[in-house]
Structures are given as C-alpha cells and as structure tokens.
Amino acid sequence: MENLIANFNYVIVVILMMIGLWSMLAQKNLIKKCIGMAILQTGIILFFISIGAKNNALIPILTEAAYSDPDVATVANPLTQILMLTAIVVGVATLGVGLGLAQKIYHQHSSFDEDEILENQRK
Amino acid sequence: MEILAYILISTGLIFFLGTTIGLLRFPDFYSRMHAASKGDTLSTVLILLGCICLVSTQGEMNWLLGLKILLIINFIFIGSPTATHAMMDAGNKAGAEPWKKDSE
C-alpha cells in the first residue's frame, strides 16, 4: 500500500493510458478515437514529467542568486520537460491530421461510425 | 495590507461558492448562466486583487507583477462577459427552453 502511494503517479499514468487505448480500440466513433489518442498521449507526457519531478525542487529557471553556482537538488529536471514540451505541440498537429482524415472519411461515407464505413466499403 | 488581501480573497471565495451553488441548483440554462457569469467574474477579480495585495508586501519588482495581474483582471473583464454573451446567444439560437414556474 505504501508503494502504491509513493508511485501514485504511475498508477494514474497506467489508468490514463489504458482509458485512451480502450477508447481507441473499442469506440466506433472516429472523433472519440481521436480524443482517446490525445488522452493516451497525455498519459505518456505525464509519465515523463513525473519522472523528472523532484521533491523540494523549484522550477527550472535559475534565480539570479544561483547564477554562479546552481544547486542541482533545488532545480527540477529540464530535460524531460523539453521533450514533452515539443511533444505537446506535435501532438496537436497530429490531432489535426487525425481530424482531417476523419473529416475526409465522413464526407465520403457520411458517417463517423466504423461499422457503417465498412459496410459502405463492401458495397 | 495582508489583512486586506485575506479579506478580499475570502470575499471572492464566498462569491465563488455562490456561483457553484447557483450553477448546480438553478433550474434552467439562462439562470445558471446568470449565476455562472456574474459570480465567476466578480470572484475572480476579487481574488486577483487580493493576490496583488499579497504580492505587494514581498520583494522588489512587485510593481511589474502587480501590473501583470491587473492586466489579467482587465482581460478577464473583457473576455468573460463576451464569452457569456456568445454562449447566451448560442443557447437562444439553439433553442434552450426558459424555465417556467408551472413546468415542474
């Protein structure tokens, strides 16, 4: 149980990722799939950020007092943050691509529903 | 100054409590909107003013911070009523029924 509290962030990460994965697999609606993809992505981002978090650490912007000799323990990890910062913007761009595909599919089959699209394809 | 800050913040929180209660308890969309927009804007502005008072007691460079928070207040004051107007218009256009006394 103590382990669970200490690693609570990972539990949430796994739950979020599984929610996203479930919606990508089980939801029939394409927009819901896109939202699920975004949720899966935030789960992964949360994983990285919480790995980089430190107890008692401040934000990774040095104060003027710390210019000459920054103390590593009081500054949060910048590396994971920059990786995820770019990932968010790229994530929005890919969300746009996914939505564009969904729009194209809708205008060809006039449906977001996977089953109906498959039926239309077979005809 | 600090006492003033706490007074402002707690007043804002009381207004926010009113907002949430109104949002939950009012019967139809329009009255909920009424509670949400007014209480929300007022409570946010009060809390931010409290933050300005709190900030001005500590450290140098606080005039810049206070100015930025004032800017936030300004933008909320413009943006929030606009959003409320837009949503109200949308609700009207989309055909939300106003609540009447005999409907429940």
Next chain:
Amino acid sequence: MLLVLVRAVKGPTVIDRLVAINVIGTKSIVLLLFAGILFGQLEMFVDIALGYGLLNYIVSIAASRYYQHRRCLEPTHTANGGQPSRWKS
C-alpha cells in the same frame, strides 16, 4: 471548490457544460496564481495565467459560433439519422 464543479460538468445539456468549462477556466487562472505563491516564484506563473486570461474565451466563442450556424443546418442532416438529439447527453 473544483470538486463541486465536476457535478456541473455532468450537467444536463451541452451548453451547461460550456458554462461550467468557462468557470473552470477562470478558476484555473486563480489556482495557477496560488501555485505560484506556494512556489514562491510568482513572476513565472503570472505569464501562464496571463496567457490563460487571454485565451480561455476562444473555446466558448467557437462553440457559440457552431450553434449559431448549425441551427440553420439541421434539415440537411436529417438524412443521416433523424433529428439530432442534441439536447440529450
């Protein structure tokens, strides 16, 4: 405070949700400032809050534009599944 709003998010209609989201948006500005005070480096968080203050009404405007235009569009879409049950969540 935000816990109370969660129930509002489950509110009966879409526009109710929109209202609730707007309230949550403004409240997250306040929470960001509180987080900044807790961290003791408010000047870094003020920028984020300012960005929020500028941006958080775009969503409601977009949604309201959607409803303004969509109302006239309903008849063309009845072919795809009857009257859209917009007011049921």
Next chain:
Amino acid sequence: MMPSLPIWQFDVLLLVLVVLFAVVALSIRNLMGAAVVFGAYSFMMCLIWAGMGAVDVAFTEAAVGAGVSTVFIVSTIYNTSATMRSRPGGIAFKLFIGVVVTLAGVFLLSALPDFPDWGDPNSPANATVAPYYIENSIRDTHVPNLVTSVLADYRGFDTLLETIVVFIACIAIYSILRIETAKSKTDEPEEDTATAPPSYDPSDSLIVRQASRFMVPFMQLFALYVIAHGHYSPGGGFQGGVILGASLILLAISFDLKFILRQWREKPLMLLVASGVCLYATVGLACMFTGGNYLDYGSLDSVLPNDRAMARSHGILLVEIGVGITVMFSMLAIHINLASNGRFDRGL
C-alpha cells in the same frame, strides 16, 4: 531553501480529477459535449504540470488546450455531425477489449516496484545527464531558463526535427483535405449548396467582434513578449507561436474565415510555414560556415558582436523565432483547412 511543499496532495487530487474528466469525455454521447469536456481535461493537465514545477510545459498546455485543440475538434464537428449513432450490440466487443486492456494495464502495473519513487531526486532520469545542463547553462549560454537553453541549444537537433514534424503535419492536412477540392473546383457549387452554412450575418456577433478586435493586438504583443523573453521566463518559440496562431484563429472565428483569408492568402501562408523551418536550418548552416558544427551557435561569435556565450544566446533567439513562425502559421493553416473542409471559402 523551501520547506516541503504542500503541492503533492493538490497533485493527487488533480490526478484523480483528470481520470474523471477523461472518463466523462469518453462517455458523453454528444460529440460536442465530449470536445468541451476534453477542454476541461486539458485545463486540469495544465494545473498538474504547474504543480510539478514544469512551467514551460504548463504554458504550452495552456496555450494549446485553451486556444487550439478544442477549436480543432469543434471545427471538425462543425463540418460533419455531432451525433453518435447508437447501435445495438457491441457490448460484448467492448467488454472483450476492456478485458484485454485491463490485462495490459495489470501487466504494466506489475513493473511498478521497479520504478523510482515519485519525486526521487536520485532517480536515473534526474541523476545522469540533467545535472550537467543545470550546472553549465549559465556559463555556456547566459540563459537562466534551462528549458530554453536545453531546447534550442543542447538538443537543437531534436527541436529542429520536431518543428519539421509540425511542418509535415501541415503538409499532410493540405494533401488530405485541400488538394482534391482545389482540383475539382468546377463541380463544387452543387455540393456546396447542400452543406454550406448560411452566409455571414453581421448582426450576429457585434459584441464578440469588437471584443476580439480589442483583444487580438494584446494577444499578439504578449506572444511576441513570450518569444523574446523566453530566455528569462517560461516561454519560447512553441508557446509564443501557439498564442499567435490562436489569436489569428480567434479572428477567423469571430469575424469570418474570408476575413482572415484576405489577410493571409494560401500561398504566402505555406511559404511562411516553410520559412520558419528554413530559418532554423539556415542558422544551423551559418554555424557551419563560420567554422563550427551544425547548430553550434558558439561559432557565430565571429559575426555577432559579443563573446561566445552571448552568441549562443542570440542563436537560441533566432531559432526560437523560426520555431514560432512555423508553429503559428501551421496552426492557422490546419484550422483553416479543418474549418472549411479544404475549400478555403467559408467555415466556422
């Protein structure tokens, strides 16, 4: 320096809320409601990043979540339909997927004891390469915001390729939605009358338009401040670019899409999207010509007036401007494509 922060309880509460919002967003049958709740989800995420000390990430999430991503979903729904077909059956399938996913989750959770604790300063991720950045950033680049210096200098290649990914996404949207409709312009009108929204009614939203007209200059000024001041406070090319793009998107939705298309025509738009990436790559090439490696801004000191570390700082600024241009215009281009379904005439 600081006592133990009471932030962690706050974080736990927010994490639970986030899961709740995710479930709600997926369980709402109306897609419009789902999009709106997804916006709230992203607000919560922003608060979580801020609580964990990742201010730059919080800023990006704020700009993206409040300004862009929800608008994308709304404009897609606008061009399609908001209702979900309810179908009989399928419960068994969903349950089956649920079981599979739960098994995968349990499998992942079984690795839990191997992870370092939450917030452990000595975990591998915090103890290997990150201290180098923290200790040397000021000496190397004179940039106190570590995120900016790592983003644009130490890991410049990474950011270059991420920018190219955004650029490619913009091109992909064009090739998905735009190209065919641009080719078949002749048979457009017949289909158009069936699905086109009514012509713009100027009496609709005078207040909204005036407020937007007032807000947009402030937004753009603030975005430029964010890009330029990113060395000292949270911010940088990505955040500033997203805010600039969001300001243009605000213009596009509060006025008309035609209004924004008069200002930014299609060809200059794409040229600007490309020019951002080109600026980034050119800075890298300039470094090679002045005798360094690719993207080694230190070698620019023969051109720029100051010493080596200042040259790196200036190089970071140039690169951030390139990133900002690309992100801004690709957000705008993606929005225009999604809102008008590639026809570039009218839309949300």
